[in-house]
Amino acid sequence: MSAKASTKSFQDCTETDVPGYNDCPSVLYQVNKAAAKKGRRNRIVTQVRDVSGNTTSSSLPPPAVPSRVKETYQEELSNTLTNEELLKRIEAMFKLSTSLSSKEFEFYKKKIDLNVAKSLDSESTRHMLAAFFEQWGDKSKCTNMLREWLASDITISSWCPAFLKIYENATIV
Numbered sequence: 001m002s003a004k005a006s007t008k009s010f011q012d013c014t015e016t017d018v019p020g021y022n023d024c025p026s027v028l029y030q031v032n033k034a035a036a037k038k039g040r041r042n043r044i045v046t047q048v049r050d051v052s053g054n055t056t057s058s059s060l061p062p063p064a065v066p067s068r069v070k071e072t073y074q075e076e077l078s079n080t081l082t083n084e085e086l087l088k089r090i091e092a093m094f095k096l097s098t099s100l101s102s103k104e105f106e107f108y109k110k111k112i113d114l115n116v117a118k119s120l121d122s123e124s125t126r127h128m129l130a131a132f133f134e135q136w137g138d139k140s141k142c143t144n145m146l147r148e149w150l151a152s153d154i155t156i157s158s159w160c161p162a163f164l165k166i167y168e169n170a171t172i173v
Contacts, residue, residue, distance in 0.1 A: 081130045083120045089133050090116065090163075096170040108162035115159035125156065136172065143168060 081089070090112065098105055119125045128149050135141050146164045150156060 080123065080126045081133070083117070083126070086120060086126060086129050086133075087117070089129075093166065093170060096172065098166065098171065099169045100166070105166065108166050111162040112159045112166070116163070119156055119159065122155065124153070128153075139168075139172065 094109055100108070120129075128145075132142055132145060135145070143164065146160060146167070150160045150164070
């Protein structure tokens with residue numbers, strides 16, 4: 001004996017026929033009738049509304065960057081390794097013993113070989129890789145650095161996961 005549940009088709013009905021269809025109060029959806037009659041539409045405002053009471057824009061230029069900040073930045077950039085040096089260090093990483101199978105290692109190595117050279121055109125990529133190789137021995141710090149970099153820079157997504165995998169499984173003395 002099966003009990004037959006009564007069902008109702010809501011295919012040809014209005015929204016009010018369906019209980020609980022729209023529980024939001026209708027006050028939220030009221031249309032400004034005066035604006036609708038005139039055909040006025042919402043518009044995008046191109047000026048920023050100043051809520052602090054200022055009526056004019058600043059006539060002063062932004063403060064100058066201290067020269068020592070510029071010098072420090074230039075020193076950091078000049079300390080960045082060249083493309084050739086970075087590629088040599090990556091090749092040296094490939095020569096370390098690894099816990100990956102040879103098939104898996106070759107798969108990841110191929111991904112890096114095909115894609116890393118294009119990324120080395122970017123100064124920020126060279127700078128990050130130079131910082132990585134400076135801290136080479138601290139595996140947890142380097143792993144975290146690579147993960148954060150991977151999460152923040154989409155330009156390295158074609159090769160950095162493979163690079164991270166090889167680094168994590170490499171035996172560093």
